[in-house]
Structure formats: structure tokens, C-alpha cells
Amino acid sequence: MYIGKVTIEPNLILAPMEGVTDLTFRRLIRQIGGCGLTCTEFVPGRGLRDHIPRVLEMVQFDEDEHPLSIQVYGRDPVAMAEGARMARDLGADIVDLNLGCPSRKVCAHSGGSALLREPALAKDIVCAMRTAVDGPFTVKMRAGWDPEHQNAPEIAHMCEEEGVDGVTVHWRTRTERFGGTRRLDVIATVKDRLSIPVIANGDIIDASSALHTLEATNCDGLMIGRGAIRNPWVFREIEAALVGHAPPLVTATDRERVLLGYYREIRTTFRTEKGALGRMKKIARYFTEGVPNGRVLRDAIWHSDTVEEAEARVRLFFATG
Numbered sequence: 484m485y486i487g488k489v490t491i492e493p494n495l496i497l498a499p500m501e502g503v504t505d506l507t508f509r510r511l512i513r514q515i516g517g518c519g520l521t522c523t524e525f526v527p528g529r530g531l532r533d534h535i536p537r538v539l540e541m542v543q544f545d546e547d548e549h550p551l552s553i554q555v556y557g558r559d560p561v562a563m564a565e566g567a568r569m570a571r572d573l574g575a576d577i578v579d580l581n582l583g584c585p586s587r588k589v590c591a592h593s594g595g596s597a598l599l600r601e602p603a604l605a606k607d608i609v610c611a612m613r614t615a616v617d618g619p620f621t622v623k624m625r626a627g628w629d630p631e632h633q634n635a636p637e638i639a640h641m642c643e644e645e646g647v648d649g650v651t652v653h654w655r656t657r658t659e660r661f662g663g664t665r666r667l668d669v670i671a672t673v674k675d676r677l678s679i680p681v682i683a684n685g686d687i688i689d690a691s692s693a694l695h696t697l698e699a700t701n702c703d704g705l706m707i708g709r710g711a712i713r714n715p716w717v718f719r720e721i722e723a724a725l726v727g728h729a730p731p732l733v734t735a736t737d738r739e740r741v742l743l744g745y746y747r748e749i750r751t752t753f754r755t756e757k758g759a760l761g762r763m764k765k766i767a768r769y770f771t772e773g774v775p776n777g778r779v780l781r782d783a784i785w786h787s788d789t790v791e792e793a794e795a796r797v798r799l800f801f802a803t804g
């Protein structure tokens with residue numbers, strides 16, 4: 484798949500996830516392989532423009548982390564355009580606009596999915612960013628605000644007309660947050676109407692959900708979020724399935740090594756133990772879903788008071804499991 488002139492090979496993309504897809508997590512995914520494009524967590528366009536140190540930290544990437552997409556959110560077209568230009572200057576291969584985030588923090592300022600209810604403003608932002616970004620520019624959106632207002636096909640069409648290079652559509656609406664019943668028809672409608680690449684997102688967790696999504700939507704690529712935390716090998720699993728190969732063999736030792744390696748990295752990147760422990764627990768919530776008897780492991784990590792305790796409990800779980 485190509486987004487503008489950028490090759491995405493394989494056509495499997497790590498979803499932007501706030502508080503998850505930082506440099507450490509993206510390194511983990513890249514080491515395991517099978518992912519054609521990584522994305523930063525969302526950052527405010529205004530913060531990028533103003534060179535806010537915390538925001539710049541959030542978009543750090545390795546020299547060899549290409550292709551990389553930096554995602555920005557906000558509602559001021561001028562600030563968004565300047566932030567997008569900054570993302571490009573920093574070295575992003577692709578700049579992505581967030582029209583999908585349901586988080587209160589973002590919607591409270593009428594960014595993210597709130598913009599689906601303000602198509603005229605969404606268009607102003609898209610136009611301003613398109614003019615500012617000299618390379619590939621994509622937009623990620625939900626199906627609509629609520630099940631009665633699924634306007635992703637119209638918004639996506641507007642994006643294409645304004646020169647956007649690709650769109651990602653998550654089948655849920657804003658009000659469904661992470662619930663709702665899986666419906667892929669909106670993504671299929673978007674794909675049908677557009678000539679630019681369309682990427683499907685939402686509940687792709689393994690080879691069978693990936694193949695089903697591709698078949699039901701005819702989309703060009705797949706974006707995977709929580710499935711990648713739960714099973715960082717999911718990209719390799721899907722990549723293998725796409726060419727008819729068997730999935731990679733992942734042992735309990737592999738899972739232990741990856742989790743402990745990731746925890747070690749976290750310890751070096753967080754300034755406080757509390758921060759590191761919080762991130763460990765957040766990742767554990769999803770990661771343990773991919774581990775047999777993982778609930779026991781999750782509870783053990785959640786009841787840890789220190790980083791050392793969490794690591795020791797991971798070792799004990801795998802040693803006795």
C-alpha cells in the first residue's frame with residue numbers, strides 16, 4: 484500500500500494510542516516485526532507549534548523508525564497547520580489528523596471526534612493542514628458521532644476532495660466509545676466512494692478478524708490498536724495469514740522475555756517510579772489477555788507497589804505457570 488509516495492509494507496499499521504504508543508512501545512513492536520507503519524500517540528497541534536518540551540518528547544522517534552506517522556489533534560486551523568508543519572520538519576513521513584478520539588480531554592476542546600459534528604470546521608482544519616504539509620497527510624476518524632449520525636463517508640469524501648492521501652475509519656461512533664456491535668458496512672461504504680487508500684480499524688485482534696475485515700470492507704490496509712498490546716506478535720500473525728503461512732510460534736518464554744524487556748525499558752524512560760509502575764499496570768491490563776491464565780498475572784501486577792515487585796511477580800508467574 485502507498486500513502487502518497489510512502490510505501491506501507493505490509494499494509495498493517497500500529498494505531499495511535501495515548502499513553503501506550505510511545506517510543507518504548509513502538510520499539511517493541513518494530514523489534515517483533517510485521518508492522519508496516521507506526522504512529523505516535525496524539526499530540527496537540529498547538530503544543531507542537533509552541534515547541535512544548537513534553538509534547539516534543541511525545542513525538543521522539545528512532546533514526547531508523549521509518550515510516551512513522553505523527554498524529555495531531557486540535558480545533559484551531561492555524562495552530563493545526565503550524566503544528567503539522569512542525570511534525571513534518573521533525574521528520575514524520577506522514578502527518579495524521581485525529582477526528583476520532585472520544586477522550587473527554589480532547590472532545591472537551593471540541594477536537595477529535597467532536598469535529599465530526601462540525602464538518603465545516605473539520606474541512607477548514609483539513610484544508611489548512613493540507614496546505615501546510617508538503618508530504619503525505621492522512622485523517623483518522625470514527626464512523627460518526629453516534630449510530631444515528633454515521634457521516635464518515637461524507638467526511639472522508641471531503642478529505643479526498645481536499646487532497647488528503649488516505650483515511651482510517653474505526654467502525655465505532657463516538658458515543659459507542661469501546662462498545663457497540665461490530666458493523667463494517669460504514670468502512671465498506673467509505674472504501675466504495677474513495678479512490679485514496681482506506682484503512683479499516685476496530686477490534687482486529689488476530690488473523691481471522693483481520694481477514695474478515697479485509698473481505699467485508701475491501702479496504703487497503705488494517706490498523707490495530709489494543710490487539711497489539713494484547714499480542715505484540717499480532718502483526719506477524721496477520722502478515723503470515725495474508726500469504727497463507729502458519730502463524731509464528733510464540734512460547735510462554737517469549738511472552739515473559741518481551742514483557743520483562745519492555746518493563747526494563749519503561750524503568751529507564753519514566754522519571755518517577757510511580758509513573759513507571761502506572762504504565763506497567765496499564766500495559767498489563769491488555770497484555771495479560773493474551774496469556775493463558777493471564778488474569779492471575781494481571782492481578783499480581785496490579786497489586787504490586789514497586790517496579791521490582793511487579794517484575795518479580797512476572798518471573799514467578801512464568802516460572803510456576
Ligand SMILES: Cc1cc2nc3c(=O)[nH]c(=O)nc-3n(C[C@H](O)[C@H](O)[C@H](O)COP(=O)(O)O)c2cc1C
Pocket residue numbers: 498499500501502503523524525554581583584623653684685686687706707708709710
Ligand atoms: C489506550 C488507548 C489510547 C488511544 N489513544 C488514541 C490516540 O491517541 N489517537 C487516536 O486516534 N486514537 C486513539 N485510540 C483509539 C485507537 O487508535 C483505535 O482507533 C481504537 O482502539 C480501535 O482500535 P482497536 O480495536 O484495534 O483497539 C486509543 C485507544 C486506546 C485503547
